[in-house]
Amino acid sequence: MNVIIDLLGASLIGGLVMLLVVNLNAYSQETKYASDADLRLQQNAKTLAEIMNDDLRKIGYNYSGTAITEAEQQRITFNGDINNDGSMDQVSYFLGSKADAEATPNPDDKVLFRVVNSDTIGGPTLGLTDLRFSYLNSKEISTTDPDSVCYVKAEIWVETVLPVGGEYPFTYWEMTINPRNI
Amino acid sequence: MGKGILILVIGVAGLISLLIVNLNANTNRSLDTTLDMYKTTEARLISNSGVEVYLEKMRRNKDLIGTFMDNTLLGGNYDLYISGSDPNLTIRSVGYYEDKVHTSIVNAKREPVKMPGVSSALYISSNTVSLNLNGNVDIDGNDHNMNGTAGTGTALPGVGVDDATDSAYVINNVKSKITKTIKGDGGVPSVQTVPDTTDWLGLSENFIFSADTILTTGTYSSGSEFGTKDKPIITYCNGDVDFTSATGYGIMVINGNINLSGNFNYYGVVIVYGQSSIRCQAIGNNSIYGGTILVGDEVSIESQGNAQFYYSLEAIQLGQLKLKSSRFKILSWLE
Numbered sequence: 376m377n378v379i380i381d382l383l384g385a386s387l388i389g390g391l392v393m394l395l396v397v398n399l400n401a402y403s404q405e406t407k408y409a410s411d412a413d414l415r416l417q418q419n420a421k422t423l424a425e426i427m428n429d430d431l432r433k434i435g436y437n438y439s440g441t442a443i444t445e446a447e448q449q450r451i452t453f454n455g456d457i458n459n460d461g462s463m464d465q466v467s468y469f470l471g472s473k474a475d476a477e478a479t480p481n482p483d484d485k486v487l488f489r490v491v492n493s494d495t496i497g498g499p500t501l502g503l504t505d506l507r508f509s510y511l512n513s514k515e516i517s518t519t520d521p522d523s524v525c526y527v528k529a530e531i532w533v534e535t536v537l538p539v540g541g542e543y544p545f546t547y548w549e550m551t552i553n554p555r556n557i
Numbered sequence: 558m559g560k561g562i563l564i565l566v567i568g569v570a571g572l573i574s575l576l577i578v579n580l581n582a583n584t585n586r587s588l589d590t591t592l593d594m595y596k597t598t599e600a601r602l603i604s605n606s607g608v609e610v611y612l613e614k615m616r617r618n619k620d621l622i623g624t625f626m627d628n629t630l631l632g633g634n635y636d637l638y639i640s641g642s643d644p645n646l647t648i649r650s651v652g653y654y655e656d657k658v659h660t661s662i663v664n665a666k667r668e669p670v671k672m673p674g675v676s677s678a679l680y681i682s683s684n685t686v687s688l689n690l691n692g693n694v695d696i697d698g699n700d701h702n703m704n705g706t707a708g709t710g711t712a713l714p715g716v717g718v719d720d721a722t723d724s725a726y727v728i729n730n731v732k733s734k735i736t737k738t739i740k741g742d743g744g745v746p747s748v749q750t751v752p753d754t755t756d757w758l759g760l761s762e763n764f765i766f767s768a769d770t771i772l773t774t775g776t777y778s779s780g781s782e783f784g785t786k787d788k789p790i791i792t793y794c795n796g797d798v799d800f801t802s803a804t805g806y807g808i809m810v811i812n813g814n815i816n817l818s819g820n821f822n823y824y825g826v827v828i829v830y831g832q833s834s835i836r837c838q839a840i841g842n843n844s845i846y847g848g849t850i851l852v853g854d855e856v857s858i859e860s861q862g863n864a865q866f867y868y869s870l871e872a873i874q875l876g877q878l879k880l881k882s883s884r885f886k887i888l889s890w891l892e
Contacts, residue, residue, distance in 0.1 A: 392565050399569065403576040410583040418590050425597070437889045459662065459891055555890035 419501035435556035600659035604652025607635035675848030677717030683856035698741020710870035715747035768793035847872035
């Protein structure tokens with residue numbers, strides 16, 4: 376009789392411990408997943424910011440005319456020798472539609488298109504959901520006149536590509552660039 | 558039974574440790590991402606600041622060129638390379654911040670000097686003018702080439718002053734022989750009131766900032782040269798100066814008295830300014846082709862021997878064409 380009670384007690388305790396371990400493992404996985412997603416979100420935002428930062432700083436480099444030819448909220452086109460090879464490049468940035476990123480689980484992400492001399496590169500979405508450019512003159516007042524643009528402000532909204540707990544956490548990145556050649 | 562529990566406890570502890578390690582690893586990577594951006598930005602700022610630092614040095618040293626390694630700045634350092642010659646100067650700065658490197662390349666040229674407006678061969682702006690002219694003094698507002706032949710520029714007054722009182726003083730206090738040698742616009746004696754709103758002090762300070770040569774009080778003689786026809790310069794004399802057997806081209810700014818003791822030939826603009834009392838003394842054979850400007854509360858001019866103050870558009874244009882200021886025009890900036 377005592378043996379049976381010992382066995383039952385041991386099984387109960389063992390079962391509880393096993394349940395604890397399983398729960399802990401599940402929690403561990405969930406936390407790690409959320410943490411990974413957060414890290415990736417941050418890295419994606421940084422990657423997008425670096426790409427645009429690198430190009431936008433070269434607006435008008437070695438170009439004598441009006442460097443910015445399109446200054447819209449979700450599209451910018453400019454001239455500049457962005458790879459310093461002596462030949463002029465025309466570069467455009469614009470945001471695609473949701474349809475361009477249907478393959479990703481995130482229903483709202485879009486593709487950022489970078490067009491260099493009609494060579495269009497639309498990389499992975501990196502969770503980008505919105506992009507806005509604004510243009511400021513020398514007094515840092517908003518302008519739509521490409522000739523008077525001195526600062527380009529870029530704002531990006533980035534979400535995780537995969538859902539975390541059924542939601543898509545987001546981050547916001549803003550940068551104001553003063554291209555030295557305009 | 559005891560062993561089983563021990564194994565379970567160790568297992569759970571291991572799992573928790575793994576979770577913590579994973580979370581810490583992600584936290585560290587997240588921090589690295591932010592730091593990476595920070596370091597990249599710092600490297601860019603260092604390389605750009607390096608260019609700015611050396612542009613400032615180049616403003617003060619027009620001959621600065623070469624390689625300048627390992628300059629410390631903002632917790633990092635930069636190497637700087639200046640190559641080419643004006644108007645194709647290239648300044649390349651490589652900034653280092655920890656493991657990040659950024660290169661900035663700037664093409665620049667020096668802005669030309671804005672020559673002062675010359676309104677007469679000899680312009681005097683003063684509350685009190687004192688003249689003691691003897692010998693053969695030629696003051697001619699007609700345009701002359703630097704070789705002495707007639708130029709094609711529009712004639713200016715020989716002597717320009719601020720108001721009618723000064724004009725009358727000059728005419729009445731110069732010997733009739735010399736009066737006849739003040740030529741230029743309006744006929745002999747060509748002495749006129751000329752409108753002038755120039756900030757001579759400000760203008761002179763601009764030239765001083767761009768000066769190629771700075772002279773202190775003293776005597777400069779025996780072949781002293783302050784610029785050549787091919788390479789005119791900006792000369793700043795800080796104090797009283799005495800020139801003998803000297804030549805020069807460009808702009809000469811004198812903050813003091815000037816004494817020309819013979820065989821002083823200058824082609825360009827001479828500005829004597831600043832002190833409350835200015836004395837301009839010429840003995841022997843001296844000539845200034847271009848324009849001479851005397852600005853002070855009291856201006857005294859004394860002359861003996863052969864002195865020529867000739868307006869020369871050619872000499873002024875030479876300076877305009879070849880003199881370089883300390884200001885840069887940035888042609889392009891790759892960052």
